[in-house]
Amino acid sequence: MEKPSKDEFISFMQACIGTELKKDIDEIKINTSFHNLGLDSITSVLVMEKIENHFNVELNPIYFWDYPTIAEFVDFIFQEIMDHEKA
């Protein structure tokens, strides 16, 4: 697939997390930590799997802790993974 824009990535993550936590997308703030949103090490496994499949990227489960908000996570993905894959 075409390389997604950051906004697409963010919207997709919000939708996934919203579905997992049964919350409206407006409630999924990009600067609130995953933990405070209500995700834990187990529910995050499911969210990460959806992201991997949708964008065809490989993610290590620890990224969820290393980059603990949607904003940080997406920045990291775009800096370190997407660019590397393109190169």
Place this chain on the structure above:
Amino acid sequence: MKRPKHLWAPIAEENLRNPYPMYKRLRETEPVHRAQTGEWIITDFETTQSILRDKRFLSGNRLKWLQRSIRLMKTKDIDLSEISDAMVSFLLMMNPPEHTELRNVIIKAWNKTNINQFIESSVDKALNDLDGLKEFDLVKDYAQVIPVKTMCHVLGLKDNDHQYLKELGNEILKTLDLYISYKDLMRMNSGAKAFSTFFKNRIESLKRDKSSILYEIVKHCNENKIELSEKELISIAIFLFVAGVETSSSLIGTGLLNLCLYKDQLKILKESKETFENAINELLRYDASVQIVGRIASEDVEIKGKRITKGSYLTLCLGAANRDPNQFEKPDSLMLSRQKNKHLAFGYGIHYCLGDWLGQLQGEIAIQKFIEKFPDYSIPQQEVRWNKNLAVRSLASLKVHPS
């Protein structure tokens, strides 16, 4: 990639290659460190040892996590029950009193006679198979071959089962890894299923085979009126295989790598100036197979001024404790003649490795005979490839030139 932003970076490639600088930073900054992942990372010798013998810290953090995951997945119609079935009798995840009872059964069932001879002949055979080769893979062609054969022998399995089980073992080993993905869970589940099916098909005959440890385990349980289901017996078989193979294989592979990097130490062995028993202990201290074990706090505990609340997970870095300068002189040097080498490579306390003698014995025989046969072995490659699992540190492969 830039330097990881957290002190605790167990998947960063540089740390998988060589975790010791990370351990050192952690130990010097905060030996009891609350990581970004929420668990406590312990890197000094004193604290690691005291937690290992402290009854307030229980085993089974991985199993608990897996069981919670399995429950969640079940609500999504994803069945991962094979994983928990396979692990139901994994000693290292159990607690007293069940742990004590099962551990005693296995220790009593273990028949140590003739194992020495068996290992010697497997080592000789493995070395003969390397005859005439200009290059081979130390891991696949040697280090793994011996423990797989040994554990098949202990369990009473046939020679042709070796390779199949070895591959399944790797899938199960993932259960001990630190952070697990959805795909890992799926692979673990199918690995666990295949392993269980393999033993289910053979369990009746293994229970009657006097050469199998399973026969002795069943006999002992019957004599002492201990209930043991088939599921539990199969889980014991899987545990013995998994715990016995990768650890010993890592000791042989990593040990021969480190001896090749420290030629002066290799020379000491070649000139018989040190016993292989001491040498193996130092190789284990220097670069242990099992780098990490987990615990859960069963109540609030204060350690080194940090309040560890009930239910917290702790990650004890045995490999870091073994390099603590407060316990070991020149901890980052391999010194085969080291005195007072009370390392934690086999753990400590009630979960102290019950196969330590077997790992040690295989390490001694395999390394000694290898050095005798290939005294001038060398490693042609610059970069060494490690498996992506910090909890059990082992080489993915290692090309070796025998002379």
